[in-house]
Amino acid sequence: MLQFIVRRFIQTIPVILGVTLLVFSLIHLIPGDPAQIMAGEAAPEATVEAMRERLGLNDPLHVQYGRYMSSLLQGDLGQSVRTSRPVMDEIQPRIMITIRLAIYSMILSIILGLVAGVVSAVRRYGLLDATLMLAALFGFSMPNFWLGLMLIKLVSIDLALLPPSGWGTWQQGILPIITLGTGGAAIIARMTRSSMLDVINQDYIRTARAKGLKERVVIYKHGLKNALIPVVTVVGIEMGMLLSGTVLVETVFAVNGMGRLAIDAIRARDFPVVQGIVLIFALIFVGVNLLVDISYRYLNKRIELN
Amino acid sequence: MSSVEPILQIKDLRTSFFIDRGEVKAVDGVTLDVPKGKTLGVVGESGCGKSVMALSILQLLEEPGKIVGGEILFNNVNLLQKSEKEMRDIRGNNISMIFQEPMTSLNPVYTIGEQISESYRVHQNMGKKDAYQKSLEMLRLVGIPSPEKRLHQYPYELSGGMRQRVMIAMALACRPDLLVADEPTTALDVTIQAQILELIKDLQTKLHMSVIIITHDLGIVAETCDRVAVMYCGNIVEQADAEELFERPRHPYTAGLFNSLPRHDQEKEELEAILGYVPSPIEMPQGCRFSPRCSYAEEICRQQNPDLKTLDNTRAVRCWIYSDGWKGSKEVAYHG
Numbered sequence: 001m002l003q004f005i006v007r008r009f010i011q012t013i014p015v016i017l018g019v020t021l022l023v024f025s026l027i028h029l030i031p032g033d034p035a036q037i038m039a040g041e042a043a044p045e046a047t048v049e050a051m052r053e054r055l056g057l058n059d060p061l062h063v064q065y066g067r068y069m070s071s072l073l074q075g076d077l078g079q080s081v082r083t084s085r086p087v088m089d090e091i092q093p094r095i096m097i098t099i100r101l102a103i104y105s106m107i108l109s110i111i112l113g114l115v116a117g118v119v120s121a122v123r124r125y126g127l128l129d130a131t132l133m134l135a136a137l138f139g140f141s142m143p144n145f146w147l148g149l150m151l152i153k154l155v156s157i158d159l160a161l162l163p164p165s166g167w168g169t170w171q172q173g174i175l176p177i178i179t180l181g182t183g184g185a186a187i188i189a190r191m192t193r194s195s196m197l198d199v200i201n202q203d204y205i206r207t208a209r210a211k212g213l214k215e216r217v218v219i220y221k222h223g224l225k226n227a228l229i230p231v232v233t234v235v236g237i238e239m240g241m242l243l244s245g246t247v248l249v250e251t252v253f254a255v256n257g258m259g260r261l262a263i264d265a266i267r268a269r270d271f272p273v274v275q276g277i278v279l280i281f282a283l284i285f286v287g288v289n290l291l292v293d294i295s296y297r298y299l300n301k302r303i304e305l306n
Numbered sequence: 307m308s309s310v311e312p313i314l315q316i317k318d319l320r321t322s323f324f325i326d327r328g329e330v331k332a333v334d335g336v337t338l339d340v341p342k343g344k345t346l347g348v349v350g351e352s353g354c355g356k357s358v359m360a361l362s363i364l365q366l367l368e369e370p371g372k373i374v375g376g377e378i379l380f381n382n383v384n385l386l387q388k389s390e391k392e393m394r395d396i397r398g399n400n401i402s403m404i405f406q407e408p409m410t411s412l413n414p415v416y417t418i419g420e421q422i423s424e425s426y427r428v429h430q431n432m433g434k435k436d437a438y439q440k441s442l443e444m445l446r447l448v449g450i451p452s453p454e455k456r457l458h459q460y461p462y463e464l465s466g467g468m469r470q471r472v473m474i475a476m477a478l479a480c481r482p483d484l485l486v487a488d489e490p491t492t493a494l495d496v497t498i499q500a501q502i503l504e505l506i507k508d509l510q511t512k513l514h515m516s517v518i519i520i521t522h523d524l525g526i527v528a529e530t531c532d533r534v535a536v537m538y539c540g541n542i543v544e545q546a547d548a549e550e551l552f553e554r555p556r557h558p559y560t561a562g563l564f565n566s567l568p569r570h571d572q573e574k575e576e577l578e579a580i581l582g583y584v585p586s587p588i589e590m591p592q593g594c595r596f597s598p599r600c601s602y603a604e605e606i607c608r609q610q611n612p613d614l615k616t617l618d619n620t621r622a623v624r625c626w627i628y629s630d631g632w633k634g635s636k637e638v639a640y641h642g
Binding site: 201202203204206207208209210211212213214222225226299300301 | 364366368394395396397398399402403405407410411412413414415416424425428429460462473476477
């Protein structure tokens with residue numbers, strides 16, 4: 001197992017290198033002259049040239065990449081064009097907010113999705129199954145910014161139960177977490193249901209029943225652990241969607257996290273900040289998928305690394 | 307019927323599947339008994355209802371299957387009147403079952419030891435450590451090499467034959483009185499088949515249990531069974547002691563089955579087949595179900611299904627030939 005983790009970890013290194021290469025290229029992939037765009041369209045040539053110099057855009061590409069990588073390894077993501085502060089300092093106070101929001105939403109998605117999926121599968125074709133799956137259909141069809149707005153209207157304005165914006169108190173957390181977690185919960189519920197239905201018809205479930213086990217043990221011990229294998233993969237992918245979802249949800253609920261910083265930076269054409277955020281999101285995504293692979297291996301002993 | 311007291315008696319068992327197109331009577335009035343300490347073979351073609359009957363005994367049928375009538379007496383107590391909880395205490399404890407597919411019948415995500423010891427923990431309230439100890443003994447009993455190592459392995463690390471041994475170990479963990487083996491060797495290589503049958507026979511003597519072997523292989527019946535019940539389209543058509551049955555089958559279907567076997571002591575150009583096809587379960591023929599394929603069939607056969615009639619002490623046949631009113635010959639061709 002330890003060997004598996006180490007080897008899997010080593011495999012992420014080329015992925016991370018690829019990510020840095022992409023993030024680095026970002027600035028050159030945007031149409032037009034990045035220095036001109038960042039300095040503003042009406043900026044005089046001298047200002048643009050100064051910007052170009054400041055960003056090191058006059059050097060050959062490989063020199064630029066080398067410089068980018070070496071400062072990256074020292075934890076330096078460059079300087080914000082807008083505030084002239086290091087990008088790290090811009091991101092640092094906000095990163096934990098976004099990570100918390102994402103983790104709480106993920107936990108909500110997993111718990112809600114698993115419970116609804118298993119219940120649906122066990123009561124398949126029943127009224128409860130139909131209701132839950134209809135709710136799931138709504139859940140993932142609804143864009144989360146829309147759900148967020150509706151929740152603000154209903155819960156915060158009409159019912160005046162919870163604050164409509166901000167982050168800090170637990171009351172402020174509820175609506176963003178629900179908004180962000182709903183889509184994932186719906187997908188996990190549907191995935192769990194179909195996976196569970198598949199597993200319930202397997203021969204080893206009949207063996208478990210023939211052993212005289214309680215139906216509850218048959219379903220949760222013998223069924224669920226097998227059914228989780230494909231669900232875990234979905235959870236990994238879901239985490240990526242969740243991270244991108246934070247951008248919208250933080251904007252709707254005025255949460256001062258990385259997502260909102262990303263929007264502000266894009267608006268201000270503050271490319272070093274955008275690059276930094278994209279890189280960090282990508283690293284989180286790679287890290288989550290590493291965790292997913294490890295738990296996948298824990299669930300399914302047949303996985304071997306070649 | 308049999309001179310030995312039966313451990314299990316099935317009386318007029320009816321099991322149906324309720325599908326959109328109607329009711330499929332998979333088991334339609336099966337009556338048989340399993341003598342204590344002996345082996346009963348249930349033979350029949352695919353789809354004749356033998357597996358459904360086996361699952362009915364432990365009430366392991368899944369939707370849309372349902373037992374609609376009859377009695378299943380285990381030590382003279384009707385299992386069909388037991389609650390689900392009472393049935394759970396019987397499953398894997400008094401009556402155990404092994405299945406056709408050893409490759410898929412074990413749970414892939416738990417170790418062998420975990421899966422066997424579960425039986426002890428559920429039925430005998432054993433602690434984890436004791437249960438593992440007992441599981442180890444069971445693995446040794448079913449002849450698995452280096453059982454200490456196997457205990458901590460997962461099913462995918464074992465071959466098909468080994469997995470079926472594990473299934474047997476699991477089924478026999480609580481020393482059941484009756485083992486229902488549903489085609490236990492069909493998915494295995496011929497050499498492994500023989501080993502598994504040998505093992506079942508051996509353990510039967512050691513543990514004093516009764517066995518039902520469900521199979522379509524007459525060779526297995528000849529080797530392992532004391533009594534045989536022949537099934538056709540959800541009915542038992544003939545039941546007899548194995549020796550007698552092989553000596554002289556009475557039902558035209560049984561005779562047809564035997565006649566169709568290839569034999570190494572006779573020169574045959576062609577294998578003798580039973581004419582026609584097994585009817586679809588939704589369109590059962592009127593009268594005797596075998597009548598459309600039977601070369602002896604008369605008018606009465608096509609009108610009315612005969613009852614299972616006891617011929618002498620140990621034999622019963624469901625055929626009009628053996629009724630008093632039968633005009634034609636009572637000899638069924640058999641070149642055995």
